[in-house]
Amino acid sequence: MEAKYKRVLLKISGEALAGDKKVGINEEMLKKVALQVKEVTELGVEVAVVVGGGNFWRGRTSKDMDRATADYIGMLATCMNALSLQDAIEAVGVPTRVQTAIEMREVAEPYVRRKAMSHLEKGKVVIFGAGTGNPFFSTDTTAALRAAEIDAEVILLAKNIDGVYSDDPATNPDAVKYDEVTHQEVLEKDLKVMDSTAAALCRDNNIAIHVFGLSEEGNVMKAVCGEKIGTIVR
DSSP states (O other): OOSSSSSEEEEOOHHHHGGGGSSOOHHHHHHHHHHHHHHHHTTTTTTEEEEEOOTTOOOOGGSSSSSHHHHHHHHHHHHHHHHHHHHHHTTTOOOEEEEEESOOOOTTTTHHHHHHHHHHHHEEEEEESSSSSSOOHHHHHHHHHHHTTOOOOOEEESSSSSEEEEOOOOOOOTTOOEEEEOOHHHTTTOOOOHHHHHHHHHHTTTOOEEESSSSSSHHHHHHTOOOOOOEEEO
């Protein structure tokens, strides 16, 4: 198999790491992700990861809590996922670094762009935790921002759904799956690929987004090799 990309940013939702449990971390799922990341690095592809925190905390469902506080708690949730993922990836023999946008020196490096790029060039997987470090920004926006910063060629958006649909397929059986859409269509049709800030950032920096399901074996590799799975946004 031949890789289509040299450097990719893999965005994993927290829910995807929870597997069928929907909450917390499913160790089988962690192992599955780690093995897929290892496969890709063995092709010589440089891999950065942004992970969400929705399996531990969904701050926007809280009516009474201050939004900024809820977002900070969410950032800490992403750090738990980042450390779990680091442990799983290192267990399969791939050197990994966690960099966080909120300093927690005892468990992770602070985010430094040049250091992250140096790690990637040396074949280490870099996991970005704590979002952008700012409230009011999602981890989708973090993925778009970090992808632009580290010159990633594509964002691999691994979800618990297998692509982009015209509507939620869980509630609407007539929802149509797209093979390819533009960034502009994502914004105009409000397609829920990622939030509008993230989609606009990808559009403005000409970053492709490949959306696919994480649960199916080998999908990360297929996406890296440019196979027609899920949906491409470009």
